[in-house]
Amino acid sequence: MTETLPLTTLITPAAPAAPARPRGVRRVLYESAYGISAFPIALVAFVVVIVDLTLGLALSIFIGGVLLISVGIMVARGFARFERIRMRGMLGRSAPTPHYLWAERGAGFWKRQLYPLRDPQSWLEVVWAIVGLVTGTLAFAVTLAWWAATGAGLTYWFWQQWLPDRQPGDHELAYYLGLGDGRTAASLVQLALGVVALVTLPWAVRLVATIHASLASVLLCSRAELQHEVARVEGGREAARMAEAESLRRLERDIHDGPQQRLVRLTMDLGRAKKQVAEDPDRAAETLDAALAQARETVAELRSLSRGIAPPLLVDRGLAAALEEMTAQSVVPVQSRVDVPADLPPHVETAVYFVVAEALTNVAKHSRASGAEVSVVVDGAELEVRVEDDGVGGAHPAKGLGLAGLRQRLAAVDGTLEVTSLEGAGTAVVARIPL
Template sequence: MTDTLTTTQPLSMTLPTYADRPAPTRPRGVRRVLYDSGYALSAFVLAVPAFVVVVTNLALGIGLAILIGGVLLLWVAVMVARGFARFERMRLRGMLGKPAETPAYLCPKPEAGFWRKVLLPLRDAQSWLDVLWSVLGLITGTIAFSLAVAWWAAAAGGLSYWFWQRWIPEDSDGTTGLADLLGLGEGRHDEIVLNLVVGGIALVTLPLVVRLAAATHGGLAHLLLSSRAELQHEVRRVEGGRDAARTAEAVSLRRLERDIHDGPQQRLVRLQMDLGRIKKQLAEDPALASRTVDEAMLQARETVDELRSLSRGIAPPLLVDRGLSAALGELTVRSEVPVEATVEVPDALPPHVETAVYFVVAEALTNIAKHSGATRVSVGVWMESGGVEVRVEDDGVGGAHLAKGSGLAGLQQRVIAADGRLEVTSPEGGPTVVNAWIPVGGP
């Protein structure tokens, strides 16, 4: 079930799709065939020197490992393999359009000594994967090169046989052509027809074959050279989300402690003093005691209101009781700036997703009321790409930035803790647009 909340104010907007990180462009059509062919044909050309240099230095280094020169030869093999691996990742991105990320290598500090600079790369797991690639790449490179050459030769030779066959001498020693061997006829005409058929089949299947050849070589390259980088990126993302969650929690606790100390705690102290005054005044001046009771009741009501306001910063009761749509509806009603809101989300969302979405909207509206000078705000919340997309736009003066510490930095920490993304676009003069995406799967 999907709830739709609409608060009408005079502002219309089109909700765009959240922009993901740009990925390498994959070639299409004829360009893809040419790029795949170029990648497959050049694979063997690059694999041969990589294999020769790396294996030669590796073999000599292992054989002379007890000597200083052997260690240096191993270091040369590793560094050469790194260089070929780096170039291969560039080919994967440029020719196949694959997002081949570069892993984080173990690199010595500039002030490190000579032997530390030599030995540290030998302890790096990715360096040995690069060495393994230099060895196995010759096998897949040979396969890719052979397939590409065979199919291009069959296509080009078969389709052009009718033209260049005239320079082939007539059989004078009793040899027969391919058509005769297959029992399909004799003579030049039958040979031309057969070669045209073979060339046509090769041309039709050429895109599939060169794609297979490129995928064979590129798949192994991506597995050995970039899969570890993706794992490292995932680990950094999880660690960043964990640190962001800790930071957001610490900041929230400090703010809550400060707000309680400056607000409800002071009012409760005053209420305690008023109750002591009332106890004395009941015997001396009942009328004055009655007025003091009224003041104490006002203090108690204001304390309760402040506590309710603070509780909204932890877990808004309406969000817990009635869900995200109702809680966002209350935010738009309480907003000091007129809001047009469109909320289209399922009833059942993970609690951490609902909380993150709520605080994105709440913090954005608070910042707009305090700093933007806006007269209109639009809020959009909808499902997008396996998560919840949030967009808040105002017509204020702009100039908002995550680094300015206006609450957006803390909001970014909260979004990252939910494994999401936050973007703020706010040129001078406006408008300001806050985009957030929180995955439903979440951490």
């Protein structure tokens, strides 16, 4: 099979990758550190940004005041970047950085300084520097309180001996619970409270860390996700245009190099036969036979080219019938499994058809395989197309244009293409198209 990879490769538009989320005790420690550090960082951001913006507004009638506002916004950007780093590193959350508005290269000093004021994301980060103090305080207080309750409860039996003696009438919690008034009873009650705090610690810490991080995600990352989605849609549209343009150029070239030349020759043969009819009937008959063969070859070539535009069977009888005919006509024996709904969108059917057609063409031409398998099934909210062979493998996209064209075609329908090709272990082409 051509256009394959020596190792598993995912061909898909780049997307922000989520870092690995810590697990177990490590996750609790990371979330605790995130909650504890949230308050001091938020406090510093609040004070610096508020003071800077307040002075800037107060002095806005002067040139320096406007510059102070711009500096305050840039400071808020810095704290926002740091928060995204904390979310990725300590919580394992996807925290993409949005694209900021920047003045073009060569712009003047004032334009460069005032350009951040036009960026909506910059003002969202100013809002974060203000309201982040609220959730940061909550995260700090709850995390610190739970850890203190856990540590104090579990170790009370040890350090209670250094507590001053109680005054007459003073009682421990154990006394009010009816467990007595001695140090042993107090130690057992505190130990029970410490165990409860320890058991609930992961959930308490995770709750406040999630609250703080969720607010940060909304204010600091939501526009980045929207920008990525817009870029993905625009990339898919551009890929569709490129695939269509490439298909038209290839079709034009194939028609010019094939059927057009055959039709020119057919016209010349018919003209020659017309002259030979009266002078040499036998020679005219031979010329007409050659012209007839030429016409048949032209019709066959036109049919072959028409499959790359809109396969008639796909249009008339649907995807399942078109794939069944394709696998039946394959040079390499193919086992197929096609289980798809009858109401698939036309663009999905067309994409699936060309994926299977290109993959089977590569199998026949290059894989030296003794058999292949084709599977087209619905997997959740996606349609999975899998074509596997037992050939020599070891191909690469740089060897041809087939998979590159499939990549563009799939990008136009928000699909992905995954190719696995090991030397001597065959090739697997897997396309996934969202429904």
